[in-house]
Amino acid sequence: MTRVYLDHNATASLRDEARAAMVAAMDVVGNPSSVHAEGRAAKGLVEAARADLAEALGAQGFDIVFTSGATEAAALALSAGWSRVLGSAVEHDAVAAWADRVAWETLPVGRDGRVGAVAAAPGELVAVQAANSETGVLQALELDTGGALRLVDLVQLVGRVPVALSWLPPALYMISAHKFGGPKGVGALLVPQGTDLPALLVGGGQEMGRRSGTENVVGIAGMAAAARAAMAELAGGAQERIGQFRNILESAIAAGAPETIFVGKDSDRLPNTSCLVTPGWKGETQVMAMDLAGFAVSAGSACSSGKVRASRVLGAMGYDDEAAASAIRVSLGPETTEDEVLRFAETWTAKLKRHRARAA
Template identity: 60%
Template sequence: MSRIYLDWNATAPLRAEAKAAMLAAMEVVGNPSSVHAEGRAAKALRERARGQIAAALGAEGADIVFTSGATEAAALACAGRGLVCAEVEHDAVSAWCDTTLQVEPSGRVIVPDPGRAAVQLANSETGIVQDLPEGVVVSDLTQGFGKLPFAFNWLGCQMGLVSAHKLGGPKGIGALVLRQGLEIAPQMRGGGQEMGRRAGTENLIGIAGFAAAAEAAMRDLANGVWEEVAEIRNILDSALSALNFETISVGNDARRLPNTLCLIAPGWKGETQVMAMDLAGFAISAGSACSSGKVRASRTLKAMGFDETRAGQAIRLSIGPGVTREEVLRFAEAWGRDYARIRSRKT
């Protein structure tokens, strides 16, 4: 049988629209900073893509600064600002902040002073969605972009982080979204590209793919595709619960991303589950992909009140458009069979 990919929050498969746009961009010879005709053509492509991404984000009038991904965007947004965040934030954000904000057992972050805070829109491990308080300085929009209906201009945050490969674009391209007129200190200096905020010749091929993926993602959202994904996720959740293994489905009582399920299996380490399911033909995760290879309990789950043992027994299942009912039921059957074996050895 063919493998089944259930790790969309780590990276989504490349969209056909993005691939086509990237192939077309490869034919554009010029450097966007050059003043000749070829350079002007490259610049036009870049600016058209910037407008497409702004429209998809609901960020008309904001500044879109292209970066190598959300991690670089986080550094650009957070460095030197003395921000605070919670332990549920992605490492790319928490590396620049004091992790002093408290998290309720529901996964909701308590934000007493939004003007000093970085607060994610949605968590990559649990899928739990935050209600962003007005005036938040930075919000990691990466997981929500393309899956949730929102507009940057309505969120009330000053800066947002996004990454193309989470919504079916290429890897290695992302953006920082800025309220117009907001000043930031560049981390990369040189030729003054991106309005002086991020030097270096822009990744025109990646930018073109990002814009095409963003437009396609907005069409999917408008057409109810992610509502269908949520139905498949719920079928998976029900099938796993029906196995009666005393598992814990994290965030079921909270607003979640439509595609994400975080499951704790008592007595079975998360990384062992990932390896077992890989051998069985399924790609899943035991936390953020950026932490792969680091055997540690989930900081997110520990912040929500789970102890070290339980936090180390979690897996993340994340699906997307095209994943079928039959595929998730195949996973539930294979996972349940292996877990039953593990449990029988402990009795």
């Protein structure tokens, strides 16, 4: 049985360009903090990657601080002693988990999953996920925060929606390499130059004094290569094709199971993401059934140590407990084919009918 991977929001396939860059970086022996030729060679790889990321993201005027991933990037931003943090009710756990650790106020969202007006002030931080990892719903990157700095989670957006950060209001931006075809375990926080942001990890003073510890040269090289490739792919129209396949998937499922709810269907969404709600059929059961049938999907964010539970995001959007526990996320990638999404829709619909028959 040939398996079909439809969980790209959890992690994307490693790009060939990233793999090649990482293999090359493995042969660079020096520590980037060493002053000899070998150290300078390693430092050169790190700085070249920093420049490539700035170009790929349109991030001129930002300090790019390399981290172990978006969770650490969020921690670096959120631990900076803000007088108040306002975070949307649909933030990723990497941000939402700070609600008990800082002066936190939750920003409600509407049925469409979007944040409305925000009343904040200088010295405060407003955390908003640019693209929700479960529903794909997009927030306004130009959100007016009344002079407060924003922390913007770009994890799901990079490589899927065009963005140039230098065109947007100043903000802290967090990214994670493995979401756009880079390696796992590396990410970055992009900080507007001149922003006072104390270190979370102290020690040798690497990363402009904001993140001590020897840089992950291999991972950083892979991340930059993946970003370059993802942006080239985006410019070539790959996401438009993926969006067409997502629409084909939803049309096929709607034809076979018209009671299915497509969360965020009437909102701006990531082109690759479909969140299906089928009340009465638990998301966990759907994931296991489809896994046995050869399809990898998820019941929400994959960053909760394998836990499967009712979606906090859907609850915040006004869905009841039954609906929130009956959702799955199907997320497509560059290698996904039309045949694969049609096979998924056919198999999923057959599984649903079998479940209904057993429950009758």
